[in-house]
Amino acid sequence: MAQTLRDRVIKAAVRYIADSGPDGLSFRQIASDAGVSHQAPYHHFGDRSAIFTEIAREGFQKFTEVMSSPARRDEDSNLAVRMCERYVDFALTNKGYFRVMFRSDLCQMDESPETQRAADEAFDTLLFAVGEILGSSASIDEIRVQATAMWSVAHGLATLLIDGPLEHKIGKVSDRRTLVRGVANRMIDGITS
Amino acid sequence: MAQTLRDRVIKAAVRYIADSGPDGLSFRQIASDAGVSHQAPYHHFGDRSAIFTEIAREGFQKFTEVMSSPARRDEDSNLAVRMCERYVDFALTNKGYFRVMFRSDLCQMDESPETQRAADEAFDTLLFAVGEILGSSASIDEIRVQATAMWSVAHGLATLLIDGPLEHKIGKVSDRRTLVRGVANRMIDGITS
DNA sequence: TGCCACGACTTGACACTATCAAGTATTCCG
DNA sequence: CGGAATACTTGATAGTGTCAAGTCGTGGCA
Numbered sequence: 001m002a003q004t005l006r007d008r009v010i011k012a013a014v015r016y017i018a019d020s021g022p023d024g025l026s027f028r029q030i031a032s033d034a035g036v037s038h039q040a041p042y043h044h045f046g047d048r049s050a051i052f053t054e055i056a057r058e059g060f061q062k063f064t065e066v067m068s069s070p071a072r073r074d075e076d077s078n079l080a081v082r083m084c085e086r087y088v089d090f091a092l093t094n095k096g097y098f099r100v101m102f103r104s105d106l107c108q109m110d111e112s113p114e115t116q117r118a119a120d121e122a123f124d125t126l127l128f129a130v131g132e133i134l135g136s137s138a139s140i141d142e143i144r145v146q147a148t149a150m151w152s153v154a155h156g157l158a159t160l161l162i163d164g165p166l167e168h169k170i171g172k173v174s175d176r177r178t179l180v181r182g183v184a185n186r187m188i189d190g191i192t193s
Numbered sequence: 194m195a196q197t198l199r200d201r202v203i204k205a206a207v208r209y210i211a212d213s214g215p216d217g218l219s220f221r222q223i224a225s226d227a228g229v230s231h232q233a234p235y236h237h238f239g240d241r242s243a244i245f246t247e248i249a250r251e252g253f254q255k256f257t258e259v260m261s262s263p264a265r266r267d268e269d270s271n272l273a274v275r276m277c278e279r280y281v282d283f284a285l286t287n288k289g290y291f292r293v294m295f296r297s298d299l300c301q302m303d304e305s306p307e308t309q310r311a312a313d314e315a316f317d318t319l320l321f322a323v324g325e326i327l328g329s330s331a332s333i334d335e336i337r338v339q340a341t342a343m344w345s346v347a348h349g350l351a352t353l354l355i356d357g358p359l360e361h362k363i364g365k366v367s368d369r370r371t372l373v374r375g376v377a378n379r380m381i382d383g384i385t386s
Numbered sequence: 387t388g389c390c391a392c393g394a395c396t397t398g399a400c401a402c403t404a405t406c407a408a409g410t411a412t413t414c415c416g
Numbered sequence: 417c418g419g420a421a422t423a424c425t426t427g428a429t430a431g432t433g434t435c436a437a438g439t440c441g442t443g444g445c446a
Contacts, residue, residue, distance in 0.1 A: 005394085005395090020298060021296070021298030021299070022216070023215070023216045023298065023299065026431080026432065026433090027432080027433065027434095028431075028432060028433080029431090029432090036395075036396090037395065037396045037397075038396090038397095038432095038433090039395075039396065039397080039434090040394080040395055040396080042433085042434075043393085043394060043395065044394090047433075047434075048432095048433065048434090102352070102353070102356055102357045102358070103214075103356055104356050104357065104358070105213065105214030105216065105356060106214070106216065109358070109361075119358050119362075120362070123358070123362045145372065145375040145376060145379070146379060148350070148353075148359065148372065148375075148376055149346065149375075149376040149379040149380060151349065151353065151359075152345070152346045152347075152349035152350040152353060152376060153342065153345045153346040153349055153380070154345075154349065155349035155352065155353055155357070156344065156345035156346055156347065156348035156349025156350070156352070157341070157345040157349070159295070159348065159349070159352055160295070160341075160344065160345060160348055163295055163296055163297050163298060164295040164297065164348070165295070165297070165302070165312050165316070166341065166344075168302075169312075169313070169316045179338065179341065182338040182341075182342075183338060183341055183342040183345060186338070186339060186342045186380075187342060187346070187379075187380060198423085198424090219402085219403070219404090220403080220404070220405095221402080221403065221404080222402095222403095229424075229425090230424070230425050230426075231403095231404090231425095231426095232405090232424075232425070232426085233423080233424060233425080235404085235405075236422085236423065236424065237423090240404080240405075241404065241405090387446100388445105388446085389444105389445090389446085390443105390444095390445090390446105391442105391443095391444090391445105392441105392442090392443090392444105393440105393441095393442090393443105394439105394440090394441090394442105395438105395439080395440080395441105396437100396438075396439070396440095397436105397437085397438070397439090398435105398436085398437085398438090399434105399435085399436085399437100400433105400434085400435080400436105401432100401433095401434090401435105402431100402432075402433085402434105403430100403431080403432065403433100404429105404430090404431085404432095405428105405429085405430090405431105406427105406428085406429080406430105407426105407427085407428085407429105408425100408426085408427080408428100409424105409425075409426070409427090410423105410424085410425070410426095411422100411423090411424080411425095412421105412422085412423085412424095413420105413421085413422080413423100414419105414420090414421085414422095415418105415419095415420090415421100416417105416418090416419095416420105
């Protein structure tokens with residue numbers, strides 16, 4: 001099954017970003033790796049930032065799928081902990097996407113309703129989960145603050161693990177799962193108390 | 194008082210990063226803005242990544258100062274909440290530094306012991322604070338997990354506010370301070386319970 | 387069948403970038 | 417006085433994003 005050039009370009013870009021970050025990404029390099037002229041990718045993506053925007057869109061889509069899938073047996077039974085774990089897992093196994101998704105300086109959301117919508121959908125799954133955790137008695141405002149808290153802790157942990165000095169600071173993170181559950185549980189105690 | 198070219202270059206770079214992110218930063222543009230030849234900055238910083246490394250070093254230094262300064266009257270009396278607030282405040286008022294400090298793909302810590310040390314020192318102030326919060330009965334492991342949790346929530350909140358879609362998602366963050374305190378308090382409830 | 391429009395790509399050019407290499411001018415020190 | 421170090425400059429090279437103008441095949445329609 002022949003992959004289109006468009007797909008190959010995105011795939012190569014995501015791989016590169018996962019390895020070396022988005023900054024040094026070169027359209028021309030990717031084109032030459034794919035064995036096409038330097039303008040071929042340009043035909044599929046208006047400009048350099050467009051490919052980031054598209055990667056973000058796909059990323060949010062994958063993210064939503066992961067976050068809203070039914071619980072598996074090997075996952076924590078607590079919804080909040082599970083969300084946290086999935087968030088971090090997603091980030092670490094999809095570095096190439098994750099590193100782009102939250103970079104408003106890279107991708108121009110305002111020019112891509114599709115990416116905007118994908119991001120909204122992702123956040124909605126989070127809001128929905130927090131609503132379930134807090135129960136029907138919680139106010140909208142309360143849900144928003146709690147969702148922000150949950151999002152923050154998962155996002156912070158993920159970014160610190162990916163790009164930050166966390167590993168270097170707390171010693172070898174030999175068992176990431178335990179760390180994530182530990183952190184999430186502290187958080188959850190705060191939320192549900 | 195004549196600022197050295199080195200200082201002017203860093204200042205201009207930090208300002209640019211705060212406005213537009215680190216990616217498009219151009220050595221040559223900065224040089225020409227400063228009215229010097231395109232190689233002048235190159236003389237002070239071995240290469241492009243060296244300026245990021247230096248910005249990170251200064252950033253961590255400022256960060257440590259902010260985090261370890263004595264409590265002011267207008268700050269929250271709870272140490273954990275105060276640390277959280279300061280963290281986010283620092284990030285938002287020092288975007289140019291913050292955007293670089295945690296980007297291991299941009300600055301090569303491993304080649305700069307000074308930056309490495311500055312980062313270590315920053316984390317130590319955090320560990321110290323968590324130690325105080327938990328009291329002397331807490332184990333080292335417990336302190337590390339709690340410190341990671343606190344760091345994660347503050348870091349996540351800060352990055353989401355700076356680069357992320359948070360503002361767009363939870364509506365206008367009209368009173369950031371209230372949001373940060375709200376989030377921090379949820380976290381703290383978890384930690385101290 | 388003939389034609390032509392359009393998508394997918396190529397080729398060429400331009401301005402811009404980081405970086406290497408080799409200058410120059412000043413200052414400070416033995 | 418000499419020379420080494422410091423703080424630059426000028427010049428050149430390779431690589432970059434992007435504009436503009438091709439080419440080439442395939443599908444649809446007369």
